[in-house]
Amino acid sequence: MDDPERSVDADRLWRDIERTGEFGATVSEPERRGRTAPTGSEANGAARDYLRDRMNEAGLSVDVDAVGNVRGRWVPDGADPERAAVAAGSHLDSVPEGGIFDGPLGVYAALEAVRAMQDAGVRPGRPVEVVSFTGEEGSRFGGGLVGSSVATGKRGVEETLALTDDDGVTLADALGGVGYRGEGRLDAAAWDAWIELHVEQHTRLEETGARAGVVTDITGITHVHATVEGAADHAGSTPMADRTDALAAAADVIGAVEDGAREEAADGGTAVGTVGSLSVEPDATNVVPGRVDLGVDLRDVERASVDRTLAALEESLSRVETERGVETSTERSIDLDPTPTSERVRAALREAAGAADVEALDTHSGAAHDTMHVADVTDAGLLFAPSRDGVSHSPREWTSRTDCAAATRVLTGALWRLGD
């Protein structure tokens, strides 16, 4: 019996990631690989079939729940099947023209961890489960994190199956079309612990030379839709003094969001604030804008910081009401608190990194992941592998074979420690 992290097979892992990248491939060049595999697409179905085959090959029993979450379960010889499992995984779906690592790395690293434990002759005392959640990316159904929201009881099965895409196709039909509408509900609360390995989508690891990132907090996300109402008027015949220009007022608001987030981000803070969408009515060059809708995205690992930026936004809205005579309103469509990861899982990851001789850095996640939901129902950890230039959701997304394997060795050691 050997330490299982030594049995991680970099080539076997790489082959699985590359093969998954062939389904829905958009670009296939050396170190530049793209794919389009939204939930329920033919490419997503093929990627799921490939995973099921690899799970069967490794002796896992595979099941699919009502919303298409795939689980492969390994009950090692001598393990108590009644004990709560340790689980790991990620997602197989992608954004349009996304990369090949975002999602598949975490799924296949989890499977490789099981194969490495088997090869090393290691027998954890708990079952080990490998999971691919449905619809992590928000590009087709329900704004993302779909499968994990059901597995954590935050969204009901029926309402989830009724979600529709832009063409009116339901999730139920999309999953049925590729043969992945199963039964029951994967229950994340039944796990003793969960770990997701994901690409960093940032440059902190690259900058420090660390090969793995142990995430301490996952950012909170708040989305605010703000409306600024003025009066549409003739751009030629309305004197400057008589205007109520909604876009000029909105420009002040955009500046206030940026200033607020910049202030929070000063001195090494992690806040970000973005006005990423704007719609102007009537949107004509010769008309004073009468109405503007703004989409605001605020994130930080500290709730208080998000609240301060929100206050700066509200303050700027009341200022333009007073100073410019417009009317404003706001609505929060998303308001998720930051999520700390489990200290117990972090400790297992750090210990595993030490044993595998992989330099690991404590960091935070600025992007949402399924682990955000899982962390609410059980001990959950998130591990990052370096992303070249921090790029993701693009064919330029890249993590080297060596880096994929190094992070997978850390995952394997941590699962083994937690599964004992």
Ligand code: CO
């Ligand atoms: Co992802």
